[in-house]
Amino acid sequence: MPSNSFVPMIAAIFVGGAFIATTFHFWITAIVSGVLGLAAILYWLWTGTAVIPEKPEKDAGMGVTLPLYASGSKSVGWWAMFITMMGDSTAFASLIFSYFFYWTIQSDFPRPDAPGPGLLWPMLALGATLVAWLLMLLARRFNSADKLSASRLSLGVSTMLAAAGGAAAIAAPWATGLEPTRDVYDATVWVLALWVAVHNGVGVIMQLYCLARSLARKLTAVHDIDLQNVVLYWHFAALSMAVTMLVIALFPLAT
Numbered sequence: 001m002p003s004n005s006f007v008p009m010i011a012a013i014f015v016g017g018a019f020i021a022t023t024f025h026f027w028i029t030a031i032v033s034g035v036l037g038l039a040a041i042l043y044w045l046w047t048g049t050a051v052i053p054e055k056p057e058k059d060a061g062m063g064v065t066l067p068l069y070a071s072g073s074k075s076v077g078w079w080a081m082f083i084t085m086m087g088d089s090t091a092f093a094s095l096i097f098s099y100f101f102y103w104t105i106q107s108d109f110p111r112p113d114a115p116g117p118g119l120l121w122p123m124l125a126l127g128a129t130l131v132a133w134l135l136m137l138l139a140r141r142f143n144s145a146d147k148l149s150a151s152r153l154s155l156g157v158s159t160m161l162a163a164a165g166g167a168a169a170i171a172a173p174w175a176t177g178l179e180p181t182r183d184v185y186d187a188t189v190w191v192l193a194l195w196v197a198v199h200n201g202v203g204v205i206m207q208l209y210c211l212a213r214s215l216a217r218k219l220t221a222v223h224d225i226d227l228q229n230v231v232l233y234w235h236f237a238a239l240s241m242a243v244t245m246l247v248i249a250l251f252p253l254a255t
Helices: 007-023 027-048 076-105 120-144 148-175 184-215 225-254
Strands: 057-061 064-067
Touching: 007 027, 027 184, 076 184, 076 225, 120 148, 120 184, 120 225, 148 184, 148 225, 184 225
Parallel strands: none
Antiparallel strands: 057 064
């Protein structure tokens, strides 16, 4: 558990400021506020959370000893990530629902002349993201076996593939000429593509954080809560990418 700190409050102010500034189209202010918010979050995580204790257990009295470190499903952080991603998945499900909702109420969804996102870019996005997810599983396994070099290599390659997958997801509607302001079909495809691309981007930040923690010897075979939580995040991110790319690429072909 983190120690007392004002850093989370500072992070919340800047992150909230980014959203508020975006609402009023203050783009520069939003970007600066968002970057400062991210920096505050990373600083707080690095200095105040997942601290490696001096000893594994502590005597609580009356013959009871309590562990000072936990990871995986035994930790509060793992469950916080799980609950967060369940909420995130609910929002994602509503976006997928909107795609099929418009299909049921509009006879021309997708419209006959819509180019659609095609197959190439969606399949590249899906393939890169799934391999990135598999490499995260390998990174966790290598780390648990204390094979740090192999774990770091898996993390590094996974990070590059995750970034490539997010870029390919955006390229799918962009390269095929879909315009988000033209009609509801183009807009819906763009929103879905941006959703998974942003989640890949967040995953990249998490992967780089884990890599930095490993290089700093703050992520070990025993003290691996950061990697465990990030792998859990990637389960959801990979599933979201798979559903999105299959829907936007294959459904137009079926209609």
